[in-house]
Amino acid sequence: MLMSILQVNSEDIPPYAIVCGDPKRAEMIAGKLEGTRELAFSREYRTFTGEYEGVKMAVVSHGVGSAGAAVCFEELIRAGVNTLIRVGTAGSYSQDIPAGSLVVSIAAVRTEGLTRQLVPEGFPAVGDSQVVNALFEAASATSGVVAKGITVAVDAFFNGVVEIPHKQYKQAGAIAVEMEIAALYIVSTLRGARAGAILAIDGFADAELSEVYDPHTDAVGLAVEREIQAALRAIVRLAREDGQVTTA
Numbered sequence: 051m052l053m054s055i056l057q058v059n060s061e062d063i064p065p066y067a068i069v070c071g072d073p074k075r076a077e078m079i080a081g082k083l084e085g086t087r088e089l090a091f092s093r094e095y096r097t098f099t100g101e102y103e104g105v106k107m108a109v110v111s112h113g114v115g116s117a118g119a120a121v122c123f124e125e126l127i128r129a130g131v132n133t134l135i136r137v138g139t140a141g142s143y144s145q146d147i148p149a150g151s152l153v154v155s156i157a158a159v160r161t162e163g164l165t166r167q168l169v170p171e172g173f174p175a176v177g178d179s180q181v182v183n184a185l186f187e188a189a190s191a192t193s194g195v196v197a198k199g200i201t202v203a204v205d206a207f208f209n210g211v212v213e214i215p216h217k218q219y220k221q222a223g224a225i226a227v228e229m230e231i232a233a234l235y236i237v238s239t240l241r242g243a244r245a246g247a248i249l250a251i252d253g254f255a256d257a258e259l260s261e262v263y264d265p266h267t268d269a270v271g272l273a274v275e276r277e278i279q280a281a282l283r284a285i286v287r288l289a290r291e292d293g294q295v296t297t298a
């Protein structure tokens with residue numbers, strides 16, 4: 051069946067998927083697979099398939115923001131994906147988690163608008179514990195800071211005149227902020243799929259983000275490489291636990 055927005059056929063989509071905001075990052079991840087095929091590049095959604103250590107997977111970009119990303123997650127799950135890992139970037143709330151660190155999101159604060167149209171207020175956006183643990187263990191095997199905790203999902207990247215209460219989220223214990231994990235966790239829970247997310251920290255979340263935001267430094271580039279390795283390792287482990295890979 052053709053997925054109308056991603057423009058991919060469900061027959062070509064395996065059960066495991068890595069998703070990320072940037073189509074260029076999708077290409078970079080797909081470059082690490084064997085037998086890579088680009089299936090479609092429709093709007094911001096670029097879809098590749100390939101194999102890593104015997105596990106077939108899709109790599110798909112979902113663009114910036116929850117509403118568009120949710121379309122991608124919905125269609126992937128309709129196409130047969132049952133395990134989704136987001137490989138993203140985020141701003142940090144902690145001096146102990148500087149640029150270049152990795153964060154694994156166990157759950158997301160739903161400050162965005164998309165999930166309010168899907169589930170009632172108070173319903174939690176939670177990652178799948180098996181996926182989250184696989185990601186955390188794989189990330190911990192790479193060199194550098196790795197943290198695990200609650201992340202915040204926002205809609206507004208740049209501030210308007212209404213201040214985003216980053217300080218309160220930080221005081222409440224959240225460790226990083228990005229834009230799509232709440233959508234990923236709610237859509238996955240609703241549709242019976244499992245999901246996790248890993249993030250490369252690109253700086254501190256700040257009221258004047260427009261002046262300091264730079265996701266193109268060497269430290270962030272290295273962290274993106276580390277998170278990609280962690281996501282690939284986590285998928286191989288999950289596939290083994292699922293009995294989908296027989297080789298050691």
Ligand SMILES: O=P(O)(O)O[C@H]1O[C@H](CO)[C@@H](O)[C@H]1O
Pocket residue numbers: 070071072113114115137138139140207228229230
């Ligand atoms: O690097 P990605 O995966 O796009 O993630 C983060 O970067 C974008 C903002 O620049 C948002 O999509 C945010 O969630």
Ligand SMILES: O=c1cc[nH]c(=O)[nH]1
Pocket residue numbers: 139140141142207227228229252253254255256259
């Ligand atoms: O949403 C995002 C993504 C990266 N860095 C941030 O500060 N926010």
